[in-house]
Amino acid sequence: MSRRQFLQATGGVALGALLAACAAPAAAPSSGAAGEAAPAQGAKEINFLVRPDIRSAYAADAAAEAWNAEFEQKIVLDEPAGAADTKIQAAMAAGDLIWDGFAVIEGPWAIESWVSRQLIQPLDDLIAVSTVPDADKVIPAIIPSVLESSKYEGKQYTIPGNVGSVALGWFFEPLEAAGVEPPQTWDEVRAAAEKIKEAAPDWTPFDAACSPLCDHISMIWGATSTPLTDEGLVDWTGEASIAALKWKQEMVAAGLMPGVHSESFGNWLKGGTAIMSSYDVHGTMAQQTFGVDAATTGINIRREKDNPQAGAPFWLNGSVVLQNAENPQGMIDFYLWWFGPSNKATGQQIATVAAKPAY
Structure with missing residues (x-):
């Protein structure tokens, strides 16, 4: 069963039931092919840097445990402290890079930057062998538009896990x-933030998970039908962008939202923020911690109630192989197993927690 078929099959199940099941310890993904040939390159270790939210949403620890039980090469997980790209680039410059891959970068938005900075390598040859x-079944199963968004200049740079968008949660x-x-x-x-500040002062009334994606860009998308310029760039100087900037400045000045977002997502996960514009899994992740009736996710913030304009910015969450990796083949082998069609538990995990399929 494909992930798209899984979503269709579960379409009639109440969200609360899905999330309650998801809140239990994640089942260890199984490739369903025990005893088959191990990946290439002998018993070399695979070192994998994983963003904390992705580690949870994708059940990466359970996947690593299952992989290590089945294959000779062992995978070791690590989490970035601070900005992952900065950390990776510094390690490369110092000649002491220890990671083979990273999850995740956002395609197509971030791919050009990571490629131009020589942080990641194309995957086509690694996939082929x-x-x-x-x-050989993974890439053909990717939704065509998602596959195109995983490429840059005709070369594939990410293995997508799911598609994400920005939404309000509360x-x-x-x-x-x-x-x-x-x-x-x-x-x-x-208006809601003003009343929350007065009635529930222990809560941060409003916040955004990161800037500019989850505040400024998402506001532009919800305020104009033409968020991009003729050159395909975000219209930073347009009327919608200027209005969004003024709105945020006034919110910060009134003490209704923080001016810095470095701790925003963590504060949400701790139950400290009332309303947040964020990656659309934030309501689901809050439900896993506080219960299905505690929080939820809505739609992207918009300027006019009856006019969504351009809707919401979207991206794919893609896993990459780093330039100068010690074990690039082992890393791509893990990705292809992790997101492969035989790995039912991973498909179910991602479809339940981040329910926008890439396959």
């Missing part, structure tokens, strides 16, 4: 304390 079971407790309904528009978020 992989010996893991069903390796905890019900502070909204109920303030007597407000879940907001959708700029004005509604401002």
Whole structure:
């Protein structure tokens, strides 16, 4: 069963039931092909740097445990402290890079930057010689538009895990304390944040998971039908962008949102932020910690209630192989096994937690 078929099969199941099942310890993914040939390059270790939110959302620890039980090469997980790209680039410059791959970068938005800085390498040749079971079935299964978004100048640079977008999320407790309904528009978020600040002062009224994607870019998308210039760049100087900047400045000045977002996502996961614009899995992740009735995710913030304009910016979350990796083949072999069609547990995990399929 493909991930798309899985979503269709579970389409009639209540979200709460799906998330309750997901909140239990993740099942260890199995390739369903025990005893088949191990990946190439002998018993060389695979060192994998994984963003903390992806480590949780993709059940990476369970996947690593299952891989290590089945294959000769052992994978070791690590988490970045601070900005991953900065950390990786510094290690490369010092000649002491220890990681083979990283999860995740956002395609197509980040791929050009990572390629131009020589942080990642193309995957086509590595994929072609992989010996893991069903390796040749992974790429043809990727949704065509997602596959194109994983490429740069005709070469594939990421193995996608899921497609993401920006959306508002909220905890019900502070909204109920303030007597407000879940907001959708700029004005509604401002009004709700003002009432939350007064009625539930222990909560941060509003925040964004990161900037500029989850605040400025998402606001531009929800305020104009033409968020890009004729050159395909974000229209930073357009009317929608200037209005969004003014809105954020006024929110910060009124003490309704922080001006710095380095701790924003962590504060949300701790149950400290009432309303947040974020990656659209943040409501699901809060539900896993606090219960399915505690929080949820809505739609991208918009300027006018009845006009979504360009909608929401989207991206794919893609795993990459780093330039100068010690074991690039082992890394791509793990990716192809992790997201392969025989790995039912990974497919179910991603479809449940980050339910926008890439396959």
